[in-house]
Amino acid sequence: MHSIVIVGGGAGGLELATRLGNRLGKSGRARVTLVDRSPTHIWKPLLHEVAVGSLDINASQIAYAAHAHWNHFTFVHGDLTALDREQKQIEVGPLFEGEGGEGAEVLPSRKLEYDTLVLALGSRTHFFGVQGAEENAIALDTLEQAERLRKRLLQSCVKKGGLGLPEERGQVDITIIGAGATGVELAAELRRMENTLKQFGVLARNPETMMRINVLEAGPRVLPALPKRVSDSARSVLEEMGVNVFVATPVTQVGATNVELGDGRTIPTDITIWAAGIKAPNVLTSLDGIAVNRINQVRVLRSLRSETDENIFALGDCASCVWTGDTMVPPRAQAAHQQAMFLFKQLCARIDGRPLGTFEYKDHGSLISLGSSTAVGSLAGVSRSGKIFVEGLIAEFMYAALYRKHLMAVSGIWRTVFAIVGDRIDRMLSPRVKLH
Ligand SMILES: Cc1cc2nc3c(=O)[nH]c(=O)nc-3n(C[C@H](O)[C@H](O)[C@H](O)COP(=O)(O)OP(=O)(O)OC[C@H]3O[C@@H](n4cnc5c(N)ncnc54)[C@H](O)[C@@H]3O)c2cc1C
Known part of the structure; x- marks a missing residue:
């Protein structure tokens, strides 16, 4: 059976694993595996709300193991540490008791075989070598x-x-x-x-x-x-x-x-x-000769296939993909989402032996949340000039819609509705900031 391994269950990777699991995993047409170094998923744009205590992290996390069971894929907990392109194998490093790799070993390193590998490892902060x-x-x-x-x-x-x-x-x-x-x-x-x-x-x-x-x-x-x-x-x-x-x-x-x-x-x-600058994880520079750019992003063709290997794809922040001319697709949650939806169709086509298409990034604009009821931003493609300016409650509502879209893609409509209602009730009953 065709084996699809996705490494990284973030904004893009989890959406892709969920869709592929329900389409190909459920019917037995492919074995879908998701690897992540963390046992739970959180949508990264929520992190600043976690940092100021205005978001309950327990309510906003998704446990990969349960999500995998419900959506017909397998979850493997651990870090991608190496790739063997000839053997079509990845190595997932050992798992330790402590989050930072300290304490006793819980699981040894493991090898996973793939027919198709998708790298969706996201990005890390780039300190640009500034001292201290x-x-x-x-x-x-x-x-x-x-x-x-x-x-x-x-x-x-x-x-x-x-x-x-x-x-x-x-x-x-x-x-x-x-x-x-x-x-x-x-x-x-x-x-x-x-x-x-x-x-x-x-x-x-x-x-x-x-x-x-x-x-x-x-x-x-x-x-x-x-x-x-x-x-x-x-x-x-x-x-x-x-x-x-x-x-x-x-x-x-x-x-x-x-x-x-x-x-x-x-x-x-x-x-x-x-909060200035990003680069893709260092491990990408040591993956059996896969071509990367100067900030470690995997260089991909417009089909999101690696320039180096026809069995390897990359999406989201860790992929360097041309948008138009010499502009690259930006590292944003909306880009990761669009690429996940695109790759879902491509990988289904690949299994059926059909040719790959071309990814077209559609910039829907950007919204910036500025507190409880203020947001500003610009939306693309809704006026003749191509962009309109939005602010205030409308912008705040649209900002929240980005997260709802992600939840819908991974959890479906009913879980999303219950999550919104639960969140509203929780916000009514708890202090606005977590105090412990
Ligand atoms: C505070 C903050 C606010 C943001 N706000 C916005 C916003 O408002 N709008 C917007 O469009 N974008 C926003 N972004 C950017 C957005 O979060 C990213 O563009 C998006 O999450 C990228 O998705 P991804 O799937 O590529 O990677 P991620 O969502 O980062 O997921 C990567 C996954 O890979 C896993 N991983 C990493 N390394 C390994 C490894 N070696 N082995 C196994 N697993 C690994 C990680 O655990 C993670 O689960 C924000 C980012 C931050 C940090």
Whole structure:
């Protein structure tokens, strides 16, 4: 039986495994296997909400093992560590007791055979070699990092806010490096977190103990990938919220308690968050000669097939695929979703011996969430000029729709409806920020 192995159950990989399982796995036309280093899936764009405690991570995770059982594929827990293209085998590394690979071995390394391999490993933070950044700044790639950030934020607020010793009290300095979508959304979420902490007395209600949020961007404006009007609007919303925005301000060094800027200035910081730039995982550079670009992304043809091997495909953030001319498909959840839907059809065709098609990325625009009822963005293809500008509640509603679309693709309509209702009830009954 044809064996399809998908490595990475993120925004794209999980949607693909679910569709293929229900189409090919259920009817016995193929064996579908999903490999992931984590036992549970969380949609990555939710991580900044986890980091500020406004999202219950337990309610928003999907356990791969159960999901695989319901959707007719097999889940293998572990890290992709090696590839043998001649034997058509991948190696999944051993599993240890601790999340970070410490403790006793739970499972040894395993070999998995494939006829078709799909690499969907996503991306990690790119620190661009800035001194001290990797050691002192927190990135937002995984659930563990988001949880670590949430605890650090809470502890700093407790220590410097209303509950701390009088001599320790003061402003909580938070530095966000990078004013792309993640940095901007995080800054707005932090203000929301601050308001809730004041409500519960964790932060005193006076200006001396508030969060001082600095957003540093090396480029000339915030949200550099979006139209200028969206960027201007986002900046003014942030400034109205009391967030300090510095553009054309590269960072040269990140220390434990301060950040050095390109112009020689130094700003104090309690917590530094790195939200600038991505690269694909390093393991992709050692996969039996598979061609990758300078940020480790697998170089693929327009069919999403690897340039190097006709049995290997890649999608999402870890794939380098041409969009138009010399523009590449951007690393976004909507691109991963479209590529998963495309590959689903392609892999069904491949099994039937039909030729592969060409992936066309459709940019539906971008939306940026700025707190509880504000969002800004631009939508493509809905006006004659090609783009319209949206903000306020409509934009916020559309922003939420992106996640609903992902949930529908992996969980179907009824589970999505129950999840929305459950989430609404939970938000009515629980504090707006997780306090423990
Ligand atoms: C905070 C934040 C906010 C964002 N907001 C938005 C947004 O609003 N809109 C938008 O379009 N995009 C947004 N993005 C980008 C979006 O999350 C990514 O583009 C999208 O998740 C990419 O999907 P993917 O399937 O390629 O990879 P991912 O969703 O990252 O999934 C990769 C999977 O691979 C697994 N994996 C990695 N390495 C290995 C290995 N060696 N072995 C086994 N498994 C492995 C990981 O555990 C993970 O499950 C945001 C990203 C972040 C971090």
